[in-house]
Amino acid sequence: MSALPNETKGTPGAAAAPMISVRGLTKAIGPQEILRGVDLDVAKGETLVIIGRSGGGKSVLLKHLVGLMQPDAGEIWIEGENIIGLSERKLAAIRRKVGILFQGGALFDSMTVEENIAFPLREAGERDPRVIRQKVDEMLEVIELEGQHDKMPVNLSGGMKKRVGLARSIIRRPSCVLYDEPTAGLDPVVSDSINHLIRRLQKRFHVTSIVVTHDMKSAFHIADHIDYLHEGRIYFHGTSAELQRSPDPLLQDFLLGRSEASAPPEERTNPEAVVASARA
Amino acid sequence: MSRLFIAIGAAVIRMITYLGELVVLAGETFASIVLQKIRWRLFMNQIVEIGLRSQLVVVITGAFTGAVFAAQTFFQFNKLGMGSAVGAVVSVSIMRELGPVLTALMVTGRVGASMSAEIGTMKVTEQIDALRALAVHPTDYLVVPRVLAMMISMPLLVAECIGVGIAAGYFVSVGLLEVNGPYYVANMVRWTGMRDIIMGLSKAACFALLIVFISCHKGLTSREGAVGVGQATTEAVVNASLAVLIFNFFLTMMLNIIFPAGYQ
Numbered sequence A: 001m002s003a004l005p006n007e008t009k010g011t012p013g014a015a016a017a018p019m020i021s022v023r024g025l026t027k028a029i030g031p032q033e034i035l036r037g038v039d040l041d042v043a044k045g046e047t048l049v050i051i052g053r054s055g056g057g058k059s060v061l062l063k064h065l066v067g068l069m070q071p072d073a074g075e076i077w078i079e080g081e082n083i084i085g086l087s088e089r090k091l092a093a094i095r096r097k098v099g100i101l102f103q104g105g106a107l108f109d110s111m112t113v114e115e116n117i118a119f120p121l122r123e124a125g126e127r128d129p130r131v132i133r134q135k136v137d138e139m140l141e142v143i144e145l146e147g148q149h150d151k152m153p154v155n156l157s158g159g160m161k162k163r164v165g166l167a168r169s170i171i172r173r174p175s176c177v178l179y180d181e182p183t184a185g186l187d188p189v190v191s192d193s194i195n196h197l198i199r200r201l202q203k204r205f206h207v208t209s210i211v212v213t214h215d216m217k218s219a220f221h222i223a224d225h226i227d228y229l230h231e232g233r234i235y236f237h238g239t240s241a242e243l244q245r246s247p248d249p250l251l252q253d254f255l256l257g258r259s260e261a262s263a264p265p266e267e268r269t270n271p272e273a274v275v276a277s278a279r280a
Numbered sequence B: 001m002s003r004l005f006i007a008i009g010a011a012v013i014r015m016i017t018y019l020g021e022l023v024v025l026a027g028e029t030f031a032s033i034v035l036q037k038i039r040w041r042l043f044m045n046q047i048v049e050i051g052l053r054s055q056l057v058v059v060i061t062g063a064f065t066g067a068v069f070a071a072q073t074f075f076q077f078n079k080l081g082m083g084s085a086v087g088a089v090v091s092v093s094i095m096r097e098l099g100p101v102l103t104a105l106m107v108t109g110r111v112g113a114s115m116s117a118e119i120g121t122m123k124v125t126e127q128i129d130a131l132r133a134l135a136v137h138p139t140d141y142l143v144v145p146r147v148l149a150m151m152i153s154m155p156l157l158v159a160e161c162i163g164v165g166i167a168a169g170y171f172v173s174v175g176l177l178e179v180n181g182p183y184y185v186a187n188m189v190r191w192t193g194m195r196d197i198i199m200g201l202s203k204a205a206c207f208a209l210l211i212v213f214i215s216c217h218k219g220l221t222s223r224e225g226a227v228g229v230g231q232a233t234t235e236a237v238v239n240a241s242l243a244v245l246i247f248n249f250f251l252t253m254m255l256n257i258i259f260p261a262g263y264q
């Protein structure tokens, strides 16, 4: 982690065709305008990290990208297809390409860990119990929950649920995965292995990823680009290095975890301090 | 005055929207049954849940309804010296009305409530979103197995309720109240026909659809939180029970044209 993260990854030339583009996405729920014109592009094989304040609409944005919520206006293009207004059955084809990890895991609580992870395989028509068992074992090893096949979701900790949800969303190797806070609530060691997993999927299988996270260390670790969602729009788009160098006080406050109440004004103008502390 | 009209209008619109949603759900379900693959394993689970686990409730309902109905009828008829006609009255009314309606009400309380609570909980814990995100249509996965299982189970449960009710009626009349057994049976067979059985089972199938669609719909549209699920469950039970009672009247009127009651 000593080199600048964006020097070590991202295949050049892969940026040509966008996997996902969003244009002018707006969404209000009741009186509250949550998204007010979001534009973003994710190239094939790229990892985009979305950061932003809690309650800023990151989870809502991800749900729009797989058609779980319908926007009030705007377009969402996935591999050249506009998914707005597609019927639930047509969206199924998109959803086989784009997996999503929910913020709360969203495990099926009537099924065991094994059944949860195997669910996408069974739905895809896999019948051979040995194949299923072997793939599930493989996934359990990846998420470091070996031998927990028969536990029920109610008996898992928050972090374990999250990892089982992660396994379920990647077991069929979708070409794009949306992660809603994959490392929130995990200990630093497991967080790091999840970060490596995300990068390994990118390197080995050219998986396109969008990662929503509050964990700046993992953001810098995995991001090709970082978007800062602020007041329903993308306020900043750039690489990790650009974000760290940015003199914008709003971004610095976010990186340093400083609320208005605690920020001494002279520190805000010193970008080196921002970079140093974010890496620490 | 205009406020009254607005309130009435709003209620009417809500009602029509609600009925429309139910019809859409039913349409989606039947389209799914025809066009999509059916998950037989889930169907079997539901058969166990609906059919097998309702046994005790249905048997007790049938037995005591048949018994009390036979006793009351006997108390009235015996004054006229028509004690042996009790069998005919009991069997016809249990087949045509009591069996289907009471079974439907018991199944609503047992199965309808659990359907809406289960689906509602899945809704508010994002499990339905997870299904959709995994490219599984909630109608295919949740509604179709329940509808099919209800369609199979309800007629069987109603038949069971009717059978137990008639047996209990016989036991009370002949065993306890000393009606002449062979006369009782002869009268019963003479006044009961295929038409009564068909009527009872047709009602069972209609009630099955009412209960399952109302309950699944309430679950799927449940609002957030424990309160939302609780409300959805209550509303499902109330709406399904009322729908059963109201539909029963119209079904009786309609089916009576096709299968008139009484000896021909």
Ligand SMILES: Nc1ncnc2c1ncn2[C@@H]1O[C@H](COP(=O)(O)OP(=O)(O)OP(=O)(O)O)[C@@H](O)[C@H]1O
Binding pocket: A029, A034, A052, A053, A054, A055, A056, A057, A058, A059, A060, A061, A103
């Ligand atoms: N189903 C819903 N109904 C009403 N409001 C909602 C709904 N879902 C989200 N919201 C509102 O939308 C806003 C954005 O929510 P969202 O969950 O997207 O935030 P977030 O950026 O993911 O926050 P966090 O980082 O805490 O997860 C919040 O104010 C929330 O109250």
Ligand SMILES: [Mg+2]
Binding pocket: A058, A059, A060, A103, A180
């Ligand atoms: Mg969120």
